[in-house]
Amino acid sequence: MPEKPLILVTNDDGITAPGIRTLISVMNEIGEVVVLAPDSPQSGMGHAITLDSTIYCDKVTLEEGKQVEYRCSGTPADCVKMAISEVLDRRPDLVVSGINHGSNSSINVIYSGTMSAAIEAGIEGIPAIGFSLLDYSWNANFEPVKEDVRKIALNVLERGLPDGVVLNVNFPNLDDEPFKGIKICRQARANWVEEFDKRTNPQGKPYYWLTGKFVKMDNGEDTDVWALENGYVSVVPVHIDLTAHHFIQTLNSWEF
Amino acid sequence: MPEKPLILVTNDDGITAPGIRTLISVMNEIGEVVVLAPDSPQSGMGHAITLDSTIYCDKVTLEEGKQVEYRCSGTPADCVKMAISEVLDRRPDLVVSGINHGSNSSINVIYSGTMSAAIEAGIEGIPAIGFSLLDYSWNANFEPVKEDVRKIALNVLERGLPDGVVLNVNFPNLDDEPFKGIKICRQARANWVEEFDKRTNPQGKPYYWLTGKFVKMDNGEDTDVWALENGYVSVVPVHIDLTAHHFIQTLNSWEF
Numbered sequence: 001m002p003e004k005p006l007i008l009v010t011n012d013d014g015i016t017a018p019g020i021r022t023l024i025s026v027m028n029e030i031g032e033v034v035v036l037a038p039d040s041p042q043s044g045m046g047h048a049i050t051l052d053s054t055i056y057c058d059k060v061t062l063e064e065g066k067q068v069e070y071r072c073s074g075t076p077a078d079c080v081k082m083a084i085s086e087v088l089d090r091r092p093d094l095v096v097s098g099i100n101h102g103s104n105s106s107i108n109v110i111y112s113g114t115m116s117a118a119i120e121a122g123i124e125g126i127p128a129i130g131f132s133l134l135d136y137s138w139n140a141n142f143e144p145v146k147e148d149v150r151k152i153a154l155n156v157l158e159r160g161l162p163d164g165v166v167l168n169v170n171f172p173n174l175d176d177e178p179f180k181g182i183k184i185c186r187q188a189r190a191n192w193v194e195e196f197d198k199r200t201n202p203q204g205k206p207y208y209w210l211t212g213k214f215v216k217m218d219n220g221e222d223t224d225v226w227a228l229e230n231g232y233v234s235v236v237p238v239h240i241d242l243t244a245h246h247f248i249q250t251l252n253s254w255e256f
Numbered sequence: 257m258p259e260k261p262l263i264l265v266t267n268d269d270g271i272t273a274p275g276i277r278t279l280i281s282v283m284n285e286i287g288e289v290v291v292l293a294p295d296s297p298q299s300g301m302g303h304a305i306t307l308d309s310t311i312y313c314d315k316v317t318l319e320e321g322k323q324v325e326y327r328c329s330g331t332p333a334d335c336v337k338m339a340i341s342e343v344l345d346r347r348p349d350l351v352v353s354g355i356n357h358g359s360n361s362s363i364n365v366i367y368s369g370t371m372s373a374a375i376e377a378g379i380e381g382i383p384a385i386g387f388s389l390l391d392y393s394w395n396a397n398f399e400p401v402k403e404d405v406r407k408i409a410l411n412v413l414e415r416g417l418p419d420g421v422v423l424n425v426n427f428p429n430l431d432d433e434p435f436k437g438i439k440i441c442r443q444a445r446a447n448w449v450e451e452f453d454k455r456t457n458p459q460g461k462p463y464y465w466l467t468g469k470f471v472k473m474d475n476g477e478d479t480d481v482w483a484l485e486n487g488y489v490s491v492v493p494v495h496i497d498l499t500a501h502h503f504i505q506t507l508n509s510w511e512f
Contacts, residue, residue, distance in 0.1 A: 046303030
């Protein structure tokens with residue numbers, strides 16, 4: 001582990017969210033911290049990048065602390081790209097994203113702006129972790145997660161991660177109960193069953209709001225959803241190679 | 257294969273793009289076609305979904321043909337959700353996305369709106385294919401790809417795909433040369449090295465455009481990039497389980 005590791009902090013709830021402020025305070029104890037995060041909430045942005053419009057990025061001072069901070073008009077993935085190629089004077093030793101207000105377990109990893117920032121760092125070959133707490137409220141209590149955030153970050157700094165692998169860490173919302181421990185998991189098979197809420201605008205034109213219900217389709221006790229439901233912190237290693245290697249042999253037998 | 261399969265067609269270049277018009281014409285020969293696609297270009301949208309704003313979806317007639325069409329203000333992933341839960345009266349037998357104007361091979365699969373639509377269908381348990389041609393121009397010649405698009409779609413309709421697996425199909429741009437064949441591949445390891453183009457707006461404030469260079473980091477001859485560079489159509493099976501299963505055992509040995 002470098003003596004004074006350089007840590008990039010970002011998120012998808014926006015730079016003023018209590019979740020990222022907690023993450024900054026924990027990282028300030030570990031290394032040299034640069035924050036480069038979206039200027040507005042970016043939940044559900046998936047791995048979007050900004051191709052058709054301009055991006056602003058300004059140095060700001062939002063609160064006391066050793067960290068240096070930048071506020072960016074781009075997506076979480078843009079923020080990581082901007083930090084690495086424009087703002088930082090050396091490659092960061094670690095990228096951390098979050099702490100997200102709400103779950104990124106299971107299939108949510110695919111829609112998550114928080115995880116897209118971590119995955120972007122993984123694409124760049126930099127160890128990265130996305131952190132999320134299963135509490136959507138702005139005033140969620142992040143105090144109980146600090147110690148495990150610190151431990152997991154220190155582990156990654158010391159041991160590294162394989163090329164193209166990042167960690168997806170979710171904390172259950174247990175109020176004041178202590179976590180039962182940290183559990184290494186696989187991503188649960190699940191989906192969202194959409195319920196579009198159809199309304200009519202003042203001009204008489206129909207429009208929709210996207211809403212949905214989370215449906216677990218997996219009873220395994222080795223999944224992140226199981227761990228979280230049972231009071232554990234879930235850690236899923238996530239990789240950027242989306243190839244379904246197990247299906248290549250079968251596909252080779254198809255006749256085109 | 258159902259006698260008259262129901263096929264949902266979408267894309268990320270917008271409903272009027274020549275790529276999707278080609279895809280519609282091929283699918284009209286195979287089954288009953290419903291088009292539900294973005295009303296404007298959505299390239300680089302990744303797996304974004306619309307949580308904080310409203311979505312419009314209107315029935316339209318854009319050209320002659322058997323297809324029924326809807327134009328939607330949402331992202332490609334929104335379009336698939338909207339079609340399945342609001343518009344279609346039964347589950348589609350196949351979802352096809354594209355034909356994208358430009359490559360979605362290698363790491364581009366993660367940024368791709370085209371592939372996010374196919375992946376969204378995979379999450380819903382519906383067989384799906386994303387098609388892309390390595391030609392970014394609006395007036396790209398899609399004529400040479402039609403026969404293989406048809407063959408691959410018919411194969412998927414007949415044989416199905418495993419749960420949570422979709423296909424990422426890319427066509428090289430060979431002008432009038434015939435393709436060398438269809439090759440089943442894995443996703444090449446590569447990334448984009450960003451070069452932010454920094455400018456100053458009329459008010460004197462700096463802003464950026466995101467640009468970049470594609471860097472291949474993989475010399476394997478079993479990758480999609482290799483296949484495309486050598487005149488083959490690449491087919492990569494892509495799955496929605498992002499777990500890095502190979503790293504779970506090592507992670508279990510870490511001490512937290």
